[in-house]
Amino acid sequence: MSLESGRHLGRIASLIYVSTPVIMVVVYVAYFLSLFASIPISTTTVPNTPVFTGFIIAIILLGIIAFAGLILFIIAMHRLSHYYNEPGIFTNILYGLILSIVGSVVVVLIMFGFLFSFMGNLIGQAITPPSSPTTFLAQFFVLIAIIILVALALAIASGFLYMRAFNKLAASSGVEGFRTVGILYLIGMIVPIVAWIAWIIAYMNFNKLKPREPASAYAYTVKPPTTPPVAGLTKRCANCGTENNTDAMFCRNCGKPI
Numbered sequence: 001m002s003l004e005s006g007r008h009l010g011r012i013a014s015l016i017y018v019s020t021p022v023i024m025v026v027v028y029v030a031y032f033l034s035l036f037a038s039i040p041i042s043t044t045t046v047p048n049t050p051v052f053t054g055f056i057i058a059i060i061l062l063g064i065i066a067f068a069g070l071i072l073f074i075i076a077m078h079r080l081s082h083y084y085n086e087p088g089i090f091t092n093i094l095y096g097l098i099l100s101i102v103g104s105v106v107v108v109l110i111m112f113g114f115l116f117s118f119m120g121n122l123i124g125q126a127i128t129p130p131s132s133p134t135t136f137l138a139q140f141f142v143l144i145a146i147i148i149l150v151a152l153a154l155a156i157a158s159g160f161l162y163m164r165a166f167n168k169l170a171a172s173s174g175v176e177g178f179r180t181v182g183i184l185y186l187i188g189m190i191v192p193i194v195a196w197i198a199w200i201i202a203y204m205n206f207n208k209l210k211p212r213e214p215a216s217a218y219a220y221t222v223k224p225p226t227t228p229p230v231a232g233l234t235k236r237c238a239n240c241g242t243e244n245n246t247d248a249m250f251c252r253n254c255g256k257p258i
Contacts, residue, residue, distance in 0.1 A: 006079035007209045009072045014203035016069030021196055024062050031055040077165060084172035084212075089165050096161030103154030107147055114143050152190070159189035177205040
């Protein structure tokens, strides 16, 4: 796996993560401004169909682009993991992604469970006298609190795995800025704008990745220097006939004892 491909994909993924939220905010603002602008001249409550359709298409496209950014980031970390021979760079990202997916499914299931329970209460109230509204509101807020806590715990656990992956990349590549990215990403699980800043720093650090320096074989191939023999003060090796210094105990050519 080449470093250049992993670095390039990492830069692209970081740019997508940085630009997508900004574009989404611009799309939302433009859509609501168009709605407000149409209120004085509109005599109907039906939304402007072309504007609404464009808004939905823009949101779908941004979602697809964000998903593509996620795929590119995973591929980048996989290639960097192979290049630096550090499996933890990729496995921590993979586990964090799986945890995020599982967390999303759990939250959705809890919400659907609440909706089914809510519909059951409505049907029951249509047959029997309604129960206390205070009890129902208490159950509603307790469920919302549970959903928030579960989602937050899973998000923090996923962020911790991402932080470990960035730390291992920093240790393997020598680019210590990735440690900052990991910390900011973990904090971003609670404060989203911090995660956005983390991707800006990630882009800069992907640019700093450099090829590994090959290990020098000089120390293993070059023999230590020896003092050349002085003319007239030599003794000849009985094995190979090479002249050596008079104080030499071993032949400098064949290594046999003199």
